[in-house]
């Protein structure tokens with residue numbers, strides 16, 4: 001790579017053949033329109049559909065689109081690998097069904113303030129709009145309530161859109177111990193506990209397709225990883 005881009009967009013991708021090409025195309029177009037130098041790191045793992053082939057094709061057509069492939073389906077591991085592979089001064093963590101340019105604009109604006117390290121797009125902050133089904137909205141509240149209760153989390157959301165200064169967050173990312181869904185929570189909680197300046201901004205959540213992962217199937221793993229986090233961060237004092 002000639003020089004580091006201003007922005008790396010990191011997106012975990014899993015079985016997204018129906019939307020991945022259009023989502024990447026729309027995002028590339030929008031980033032170009034903003035006059036930014038950028039790269040996209042698409043961290044795919046374990047897909048059983050055409051997603052890897054589509055990503056291969058997209059990255060062959062545009063060197064700024066990078067494709068990371070590992071075998072195990074694991075959202076957190078993919079996100080972490082993507083962040084560690086990113087080169088940009090700033091990083092936006094996005095999801096392939098979101099691509100919310102309002103968040104990019106607002107977060108990059110907030111990050112002009114050199115004192116801010118991490119911006120979290122919250123689906124549950126005052127002013128946010130969340131049109132997902134009731135059960136998923138409740139799950140977000142319960143998850144974040146648990147984090148508040150067990151880990152002194154002070155915010156309203158940890159999962160989903162984030163933007164940060166790569167160099168400031170790298171040690172935090174490297175310290176993270178859990179994977180799957182809870183990695184995203186660990187990243188935000190550790191950043192905050194490490195004294196980094198974290199700001200939340202409300203988002204309007206619109207998914208480009210229906211959720212793919214069954215909510216109930218995620219619960220045992222989330223609980224196990226939250227318990228592990230409580231053990232490592234609070235009881236072992238590994239903050």
Ligand SMILES: Nc1nc2c(ncn2[C@@H]2O[C@H](COP(=O)(O)OP(=O)(O)O)[C@@H](O)[C@H]2O)c(=O)[nH]1
Pocket residue numbers: 011012013014015016043044045046072073074075078079094095096097211212213
């Ligand atoms: N690499 C990878 N990406 C995943 C995995 N599960 C979900 N994703 C991606 O993570 C993002 C969010 O997934 P989604 O199904 O919308 O879950 P939600 O965050 O609960 O809405 C999308 O870009 C998915 O393609 C996984 O096991 N591995």
Ligand SMILES: [Mg+2]
Pocket residue numbers: 095097207211
């Ligand atoms: Mg989604």
